[in-house]
Amino acid sequence: MNPGLLMRLQQLSSVEKKQLKSQSLNDDIPPAALDLAGMYRLNRPVFNDYFFNNRDVFVSKHNRFAPYPLHSHHFLEINYVLSGEIHEIVNGDPVTLKKDDLLLLDVGSSHSIAAPGKDDIMMNILFRDKNISINLLNQIQSKQSELYNFLINSVLKPQQASGQYLLFPKERGNDDVKLTVDRLIEEYYSHRSFADTIIQAYLNILIAKLVRNYRIPSAPTTPAQKLAIKTLQEIHSNYQDISLADIAKKYSYNANYLGNQFHKETGKTFSQALTSERLIHARELVSSTQLPINDIMRAVGISNSSFFYHKYKEQYGCLPREDRASSYHQLTSILSDELD
Known part of the structure; x- marks a missing residue:
């Protein structure tokens, strides 16, 4: 990633300064971003499409120094770790993300995030392309093999009720996914002409690369x-x-x-x-x-x-x-x- 942008992201935001001082959540999410009916039904915060504001992709740095409570959302989310280590609970499962690891959360997934430290920088990439879902990723990959189609459906079936998630650990020596994520984030913060079009193109490329690099998790078979x-x-x-x-x-x-x-x-x-x-x-x-x-x-x-x-x-x-x-x-x- 561009060193100047990385240095900018490492600096403390106004919210992070408050959280560092209080060691508690100082949420900057406006009430308009919450789905009240969903909150009542699920008994946890549920975020709607507020963040997009006439765009299909929203990128932000996750605020450090305070834990983030269990929540879910109407859009897809990518958590990508630029440095350090992030600990989450996703659909009840403990998940640890290290540098360059990527977590893809489907619509309806629930997750909470432990308090990141000073060196733990995680980016959130939110997108609402209704043509993209984890089921679609499986369908794309299944075009490579009927065997893949059978295996992936068997493995993911237990997760389907609550929203799915896929973890993409960084493959050492393989920067294929990292390069595209870095370009997407850099383009987002550049504010240059045609940025939205280029960001959407990078997202499509990223999804294709994730499909290409995804490894089927092992599962017991009868x-x-x-x-x-x-x-x-x-x-x-x-x-x-x-x-x-x-x-x-x-x-x-x-x-x-x-x-x-x-x-x-x-x-x-x-x-x-x-x-x-x-x-x-x-x-x-x-x-x-x-x-x-x-x-x-x-x-x-x-x-x-x-x-x-x-x-x-x-x-x-x-x-x-x-x-x-x-x-x-x-x-x-x-x-x-x-x-x-």
């Missing part, structure tokens, strides 16, 4: 889940020509039994999962190459063109050629914004 995972791994590795009979023979199962167990665990038949996996790889080729669509169809193991086009539109909402044109325009727009 024997039936393990069998479904084995089957999905086979589909992912051999989608061009795999069959249920091949997998059943490899693992010494009856094919009907394997198919029934798979459907019970994943909610899809083997044929549906295989077709979806093939379409995932087809879309990757559509978006990243100029191969003819018929060649792509055959490369992923589908021979019936009517079936391919019908299923592609069903899964992605558009035909392959439309998808290719849309991907090209989105990519050039994002690259242009990041290069500015």
Whole structure:
């Protein structure tokens, strides 16, 4: 991060001076920012969209020297640690954030924050893009693999009732996410022309990088889940020509039994999962190459063109050629914004 901005953020704000003196919360949040109905229902502060004021992204430094009580909000929030260490309770779970770690909180998540010390600098990035949610992040990543889709849904299911959260620890030696967060924060505080447009572009890039870098947390699996995972791994590795009979023979199962167990665990038949996996790889080729669509169809193991086009539109909402044109325009727009 720009050294001048970092030095500015390390300086004590007026609220921090009061909190340092009193060692208690001197909240500068106006009453208009509170959802009174939500507070009454949940018995804790609930923040509304007050902060945005005709913008989609709001950035602020978290005030130090006092604990922040349990609260939730109608928007998404990123907590990003510039220095030191931050301790939170998120949906009842203790979470520790160290330098360059990032926490993404979904709408409805609840969290409290222990009192940060002088060297503990955390930035809050709030955004309300209604097209972005943690469920969407999972859907984006699931396009890479039917296996990922199954695993992520299994892991996150217990959190869905109260709002989800994802923790992204800094991967040592990998500054991919850090660079984008730093640029977003720097742009926010620069107050230059077109800042809002560039900040939104950086947010989109940041979300894409978080999806790319996310690692599925480990979770205990039942024997039936393990069998479904084995089957999905086979589909992912051999989608061009795999069959249920091949997998059943490899693992010494009856094919009907394997198919029934798979459907019970994943909610899809083997044929549906295989077709979806093939379409995932087809879309990757559509978006990243100029191969003819018929060649792509055959490369992923589908021979019936009517079936391919019908299923592609069903899964992605558009035909392959439309998808290719849309991907090209989105990519050039994002690259242009990041290069500015």
